[in-house]
Amino acid sequence: MKTTCYANADASAAYDYIVIGAGSAGCVLANRLTEDPSIRVLLLEAGGSDWNPWIHVPVGYFKTMHNPATDWCYLTDPDKGINGRRLQWPRGKVLGGSSSLNGLLYIRGQHEDYDDWAAAGNQGWGYASVLPYFRKSECQARGANQWHGTDGPLHVSDLRLKREIAERFIEAAVEAGIPLNQDVNGERQEGVGYFQQTTYKGLRCSTARAFLRPALTRSNLTLVKHAHCRRVLLEGKRAVGVEYEVKGTIHTARVEREVLLSSGAIGSPQILQCSGIGEPEHLASVGVECLHALPGVGENLQDHLQVRLVFKTQCRTLNDEVRHPLKKLAVGTQYLFTRTGPLTLAASQVCAFTQSREGLTRPDIQFHMQPLSADKPADGVHPFSAFTSSVCQLRPHSRGQVRITSADASIYPSIQPNYLSAEEDRRVVVDAIKVARRIAQAAPLASVISEEYVPGAHYQSDEELLEAARQFSQTIYHPAGTCKMGHDALAVVDDELRVHGLHGLRVVDASIMPVIVSGNTNAPTIMIAEKAADMIKAAQVNMAQAS
Known part of the structure; x- marks a missing residue:
């Protein structure tokens, strides 16, 4: 895989899109958006390359989970519901994100899951609307039918x-x-x-291999590894860029169209809160100025x-x-x-x-x-x-919550x-x-x-x-739900995944699930990114036509 690491993005350039997180969703976005050669995309990943051979051996999750070279190694607070125990929550910190160290199981959930999302007011998220995106991403070893596709980059195979x-x-x-x-x-x-699994010829098929690898051959994609996002930069109610750290040096990158936050159910609410987007009293308690009140950020946590x-x-x-x-x-x-x-x-x-x-x-x-x-x-x-x-x-x-304890984005929430x-x-x-x-x-x-x-x-x-x-x-x-999609008081994004009350900022990952899907979450996260990419492209077409 070509994984040229740029020490910094081009500070003189303004990218059309900045994607924060090269994980299950971010790799999909990077691929689909750069299909248009006129669009410039900056992809930031806090981890490094997926060179570790255990990433590609299916059973290698025994070696990559709880390994700080590939895993964020999160730990929950003591939870009285499980006798005060703290649980390890592995999350991928490497190209491909959690798709590079998960259990490889391909499960979409129930038709009713998505119909319930739509019934709650999220237009376009019913099962009939999301099925084409499951099929679009999939290369099903059993062949194509009304439920499955064979033209996508994500290989789904029998055991x-x-x-x-x-x-x-x-x-x-x-x-x-x-x-x-x-x-x-x-x-x-x-x-x-x-089960079926995301493998091809006995090797793991992560989103880094399936989606990012071909996209890295395109000149309009810039990848920066070991880039830990500190915050989204706001001017008024518009996202205008991001601030990130590479090996102790702070950098900024400007965006012309949108910042796309794909850092997962823990990382995405943390970055929003560190950016001053969240519940005002909580932000004040940890020394963060509230720039945009949005009380649902970090709430609605499900697993x-x-x-x-x-x-x-x-x-x-x-x-x-x-x-x-x-x-x-x-x-x-x-x-x-x-x-x-x-x-x-x-x-x-x-x-x-x-x-x-x-x-x-x-x-x-x-x-x-x-x-x-x-x-x-x-x-x-x-x-x-x-x-x-x-x-x-x-x-x-x-329902639980993810809340920052410091204005410093390097401190775990x-x-x-x-x-x-x-x-x-x-x-x-x-x-x-x-x-x-x-x-x-x-x-x-x-x-x-x-x-x-x-x-x-x-x-x-x-x-x-x-x-x-x-x-x-x-x-x-399977953490999910912390940047809930919807239109109620705790909703963070609308049904096009735009952050409520802000311009130029979307969240695209498992955190947007209003209710967790009935099964493993990786395939639905990839679907969410496929659908988001089409919505983003359509929005730009509509804007161009309006102008």
């Missing part, structure tokens, strides 16, 4: 690794009443089946909280294949020569979408099944045969998820554990399970199951 325990999980889920579904991104989401159940088995799992040095060598050799085997493993193999209780009209929980188990990825797998059945609530009611603060969430998490156990008790799994290792069979009553959720839950790394 290159399947194991007996995964097949047993699918059979058990069907026996437990969950229908088989070969395409949870198609006509309906409900059901159980194998998917998973409870990971681990079951010991009498049959072999991936734990047995990767536990010993010689077996690791064999696994590495297999991948090197064939691009198959355990090193092609995405974060999970099997997904299941179902209802936590009877009477619901659509799935409200999701399973991620892994044919292995570990306390923490960095610690290695357990020294026994086991698999993991992780379950999360798809549309949590709990306060992140408070407020997990399980809503009564409905506490009910769903208890019911979800019961569904996980029901699947485990179905014959295809019960015949090979020897023990529920985590949380343990001694957790039985609803109160005990809730306590297990508080103690053993983890994030699935």
